[in-house]
Every structure is written in structure tokens, then in C-alpha cells.
Amino acid sequence: MRIMGLDFGTVTVGVAISDPLGWTAQGIETVHYVEHKKNLLFDRIGELIQEYGVESVVVGLPRDLIGTESERALASRSFAKSVRRKFKIPVELWDERLTTMAAERILIAADVSRKKRKQVIDKEAAVLILQSYLDKKRMESKNDE
Template sequence: MRIMGLDFGSVTVGVAVSDPLELTAQGIETIRYAEHKKNLLFERLKTLIEHYEVQSLVVGLPMDLIGTETARAEASRGFAKSMRKKFHLPVEMWDERLTTAAAERILIDADLSRKKRKKVIDMEAAVLILQSYLDKKGMEKKRDERT
């Protein structure tokens, strides 16, 4: 089973997918879309979901530093609802606090130019969202095995 992580933005969606054992997240791509052509976004996501045999989705939930949902959270929740309806897959919202900032640091440390960073930052944020979800899920599984 694979899980797909999504960093939903107003013009791009970063996409990451887990390995089959659900241990690690890998970046797939950043999808650019126009609000009035969201059908193209969903077509591309459908292709990726089928190709990677995705069985559940994790959508980043924008939160501020004190844990309150930001103005973008409503759009992310709407996107998650659309994903549930279109693909009939479980969708979980996941705190994406500071993922874009962390992604930026990782890409700067990798010595990517500003232009290259702009192209992949949302995908890297999706990797961080999904990896934190997988790490939490893995810790819960280990805890349950001990009890």
C-alpha cells in the first residue's frame, strides 16, 4: 500500500508518495494549475494515484505557530473533500506547520538556485508532510506492538 502526500496551494500542488512499506516519502512532482481548470489537476492526480497504486491520501493543513488553522486551511479542507469524492479514498488532514520553511532550508543547503528552488519547493513540502505522517504512524505501530 502507498500513501500520497499533497501540499495544496493556490496555484501549485506538491506531490509525494510513500514506499510500499510506508517508511519513507519521495517527491514526485509539483503540479501547476489554474483555478478555472482544476479538472486538469484532478486528471493528473488520478493518473498518479493509479500509477503508484495509492490507497490513502494526506493533505497538508495550514496552521500558524500556535496551532490555529490559517485562512488557507478552508481551501485545503475543500480540496481534501473533493479528493474524497473524486477518488473514493480515505483522506487525512495533517499539520503542515513550517514545512515550506523547512523545505526552503533543505533546498538552500543543497545549493539549488532560487529559480530551481521555486520549481520544487512545494514537492519538497509534500515530502516533509508525508514523512512526518509516516513517522508518527510508525511510532504508533511500534507502541501498539509493545502493548
């Protein structure tokens, strides 16, 4: 069962996909969009859902360090609702606190140039969101055994 992770931003959406067993997340792409043409964004997400056989989606929910949700969180909630409605698959929101900062650190440690980091940071943030979700689900299933 493949799961898609999405890091929803104001002009880009980072996309990650799990392996078929749901153990690891791999970055797929960063989708650029403009607000008045969001249908193109949903078209691309739909193509990826079909291509990878995605059965559920995890959307990052931005919060500040104390857990308070911002206006950006409201946009992410609305986006998640739209994905659920358009593709008729389960969508969960997942705390994405500090994922962009963590992705930035990983890319810097890998000696990725500033220009290249800007192009891939949302995709890497989606990987971190999805991987933390997969790890949590795996721990929960171990505890249930």
C-alpha cells in the same frame, strides 16, 4: 500500501508518494493549475493514484504557529474533501506547520539555486508532510506492539 502526500497551494500542488512499505516519502512532481480548470489538477492526481497504486492520501493543513487555521486551511479542507469524493479513498489532513520553511532550508543547504528552489519547493514540502505522517504512524504502531 502506498500513500500520497499533497501540499495544496494557490497555483501548485506538491506531490509525494511513499514507498510500498510506507517508510519513506519521495517527491514526484509539482502540478500547476488554475482555479477555473481544477479538473485538470484532479485528472493528474487521478493518474498518479493509478500509476502508483495509492490507497490513501494525506493533505497538508496549514496552521499558524499557535495552531490557528487560516483561510488557506479552509481551502485545504475543501480540497481534501474533493479528493476523497472523487477518488473514493481515505484522505487525512496533516499539520504542515513550517514545512515550506523547512523545505527551503533543506534546498538552500543543498546549494539549490533560487530559480530551481522555486520549481521544487512544493514537492519538497509534500515530502516533509508525508514523511512526518509516516513517521508518526510508524511510532504509533510500535507503541501498540
